[in-house]
Amino acid sequence: MIKVTPSLARQNIVLILGMLLIATTLRVTFTGAAPLLDAIRSDYGLSTAQTGLLTTLPLLAFALVSPLAAGIARRIGIERSLLLALLLICAGIALRSLPVPALLFTGTAVIGCGIALGNVLLPGLIKRDFAGQVAKLTGAYSLTMGAAAALGSALVVPLALSGFGWRGALLALMAFPLLALLFWLPQMRKQHMPATLTASGGLHNRGIWRSSLAWQVTLFLGLNSLIYYVIIGWLPAILQSYGYSEAQAGSLHGLLQLATAAPGILIPLILHRLRDQRYIAVLVALMCAVGTVGLWLLPSQAILWTLIFGFGSGATMILGLTFIGLRASSAHQAAALSGMAQSVGYLLAACGPPLMGSLHDTLGDWHLPLLLCALLSALMAAFGAYAGRDQEISAR
Template sequence: MTKDEMRTHLPRATAVWSLIGLVLLTINLRAAITGITPVLGDLRDVFGLSGAEVGVLTTLPVLCLGVFASVAPAVARRLGAEVAIAGSLVMITLGILLRVVESPVSLFVGTILAGAGIATGNVLMPAVIKRAFPARVGSLTGLAMMLMAASGAVAAGLAVPLDEAGGWRVALAVWAVPSVIALLVWGPLAIRGRRTTVPPNTPASTPATASADGGSLLRSPIAWYVAVFMGLASLMFYVLMSWLPEIMRDAGYAPAAAGMMVSAMMIAGIPLGFLVPVFAARLRDQRPLVAAVAITMVTGLGGLMLAPSAGWIWVLVLGLGTGSAFPLAYTLLNLRAASPSIAAGLSGMAQTGGYLLAGFGPLAVGVLHDATGGWNVPLALLLALVVPEVLFGLLAARPGFVRPAARTRSAATRSARPEVGTREPARAR
């Protein structure tokens, strides 16, 4: 066990400071992504972007979440989680500020930099919760999911008013303020973590699929179950985020109403972002929650196909489904991990594959729509993808721990040897 993993009982002042840092970190993990989409029209005119370049700009953040997620665990093992998170906030801040420079190169480089910072924070947040607040995994994961969803919705909702009030630069630059505030909290935590962490014996080049003791997660079936479940849950969300307005406009809804449906879908999922992780952490077996996600997704997607005139109902149902699936997958990163280092490695593995899959999902659905001239075939494809999502979700939700292959067993993880069927510790709240 690393010294990082032994520091689970923090002094009260440090625990409070860490909790504040966790809250501020989560607020910065969506705004830089969702806040740019509503002002794409202005950016297209200012920078002279082609349609293809706009498509790349909207896809880049999700692809960055996947690409850079693979690097975050290795950086954290080398420098410490607090230092890595502080660095991620620096990248988010610089990326946001670069995007207000009137240069297409700065716009794209800033987007990549902000995406890299968000990916690092996404991956390391479960490990921070697991290590600093092991008895509050469910409630704090739920709080983080709720704040991420809420901040994303707020950023999307305020983008146009900020643009109208102060221009596109104000609409983009304003989100550097919360990232700077978060950095002021994580800076002291990084200094403290650097002083108290024993230099690891794992090189920085160790892959994200390895735990701190060198074991690989690639041979762990549970790790793959969690990764595929997270990937398909993310794909569903980002496809609907990208294409739901077009689907509803083609179904006869006014453009303004169709645009509001995306916000309604996101808002419907905000309460579940908190409730689902709390319930999941209290259950030894999370399979009933996976089944509930499946029912809502099949109902919502089937409703859009068969009765699009009742679109608002199906959008709200889909909000419940997507708002439950990703928080559940995110909670499983901790529930299936026996230690913070394994949680970080599993998070990196799951988010790398998950976001790369999610990044290509909207593109594939768009191509399928163009090829068929309608939305029934793309919606049927999404319905078909619910089947593997549920199957892998049910496998990931069974009781048990991820067990990295070829690792050095320690006292803390020896009791978690079997992947399935082992009695787990009392559930966190």
Template sequence: MALGDPGRAEASPRPVASAPGAHHAFADGQALEIAGEAAAEERLAPARFGPLRATLLLAVAVVLAALNLRAAVTSASSLLGDVRTGLGASAAWTSLLTTAPTLCFAIAGLAAPALARRVGLARAIGVALAVLGVGLVVRVLGGAGVMLGGTFVACAGIALANVLVPVVVKESFAHRVGLMTGLYTAALQGSGALGSALTPPLEGPAGGWRGALVLWAGLALVALVVWVVSARHRPAAEAPRGARRPSWGRLLRSPVAWSVTAFMGLQSFLAYVVMGWLPQIYLGAGLSKGAAGVMLSIATLVAVPFSLMVPAVAARRRSQSGWNAGLTLLAIAGTIGLMLAPAAVPWLWALLLGASMTVFAMAMTVITLRARDAETAAGLSAMAQGFGYLLASTGPMLVGLLHEATGGWTVSLLALLVALVAQLVAGVLAGRPRLV
């Protein structure tokens, strides 16, 4: 039986409630589903492509695609010192390199739905994986400019897939959404852990940082081949009557929408500072290159079980403010630990920061719960991801420039603490039971 077939399959998630203060049922993974809602406008126009056929091979392709969506970022950050030394690059270049993912995510939040409407999800995700693979190869072929350009190309591919792959999970595996969401989320988080843990040990056998980094293009190639073989559209269906595009004017005037957007952006600010700079902070504290990579792996991997459990529980409550605040306080504690005694119990600070990154799933959850209907959810998701990632893109660059200016990490971590206090406020506001 195909994975998307009914029968003994899981029930589809219940729709967003329309009454203020309503309790919301939340299936495992509804938080992930809304990540694809930014591309839902492709279903608001006459359909040219139906959903992809749900097969076991397509499920494997989804997992393989997810395994590529963080490793390109964390593999480079785990060798950032060697890369900078080898290229003779400046601090500004290093900060821009760590900022590339979030800049690309902001742009792709707008570009991905249009690409999927024009060529279909199958081809759009195939293009994304091909672009990712090309960027991973190009970035190791030349000097600092080529490295930066290749990274932008690779991150553009990641950004497109980041928006579009969850649409496949939602549309093609609607009756197995809990299972597929768990697999996708685990692969996504595990990708970051693998990139940071495996790349430093590979540097020696691969003949240097260039060889170690280019190996990740092989994973993109495998994912692309499996995707091309497995991704096939079903016949297109008519768009539902009365379907409409969300009102951007109403969203932009809504304090609720802006609180959700701020929460999304600030939690991404933390996530990409951690993925971009945590190994360097630990190296500065005296840890070895391998140990620093392991600390980043801990921080990215510990979020997997928390992301699967916490949002499902929190979404059943009338308010999510307490959960958002509690997770943010974990990040504040971890950041203070890094600032005061980074080498004392490095694994503890990594655990605290990793557990706190469950706020990504909570941010996706509140997008669902604060929207009064599916069309509003699509617009709110696009707004939160587009503007939010623009805000997040300032984080890695700011932290890097402050480090270069001061010669240490204290001022950089103080700036991160300020952002976390703002995240605390935004999370409390976004968690209140109000509708856009």
């Protein structure tokens, strides 16, 4: 029986608090810019395509950097890698706030690289240090990530209008990574060797791409990323096409982000009682389908459909991240699987919004894009039925 000393308990509390504060930086510094895109476009005279690049760049960075994260952690250690992630996010925020158009895009890409490291490595850290509490801690950091994103979206416009301007409002978002840095620095005193994630990392990195279970987890999480970023990117335009005002559409956009955070409270409590997660994976994926079909067929009830879709998408993300820890046989394999899932997922996410936008421009309405999102949600449910089985990826 392992005795937990008060000192060890305090160390775990500081570690968990540091993890949760890192989680607050992994969405707000990206999505917090969305309410200010019109102001940025007007100030710099950007085209619609150039403005859209500010949304696509971080997703491309996620896709490109995610497969490298496990290797970086193997070389310098997972604690130092997460410190590097926070420093990159801070540097990117500073760069994009400078009055130089090129640095706006450079800083946005740097932020994406930092977020990618954090996205990939947090599940590996949870697997290593809290293997018996994967679902609970995944839910907790998903909740804090969503809550911080909603808070950031609510604050940036008032800050910009109060005299700070859009640059000052975006610079204010640095408060999130700076606070996380303050609480993460104590982890640098730990003497974890870089090989903590296991010495067979290269084998895991290669083998993970040949595992059918790894692909099932990857596509479950990846399709959710695609659908989520389509809806989060186009929901205001969809609602305005159905007669909602800009203010109403903006309010529902914020409600969507809150709805995605809510499952962080409920889902871990349910997962704790389940031997496998097949049925709940199918259920929450189908909630995304119901939400998108509802927006198409009965847009007058958009609040209901936004809540259903947001809860389903948020729950799917928590399940997908939990699967990374539950299906992996080691901490390094969890990091490698996380890199694979998030690389594929964000590559799909980067393609989704422009593709659906092009379909809208061609057809003149949002019916087909919403129908495609519903069909992709049904496909996601099928992958969830396989990914939710109680088994691990082979360690070979």
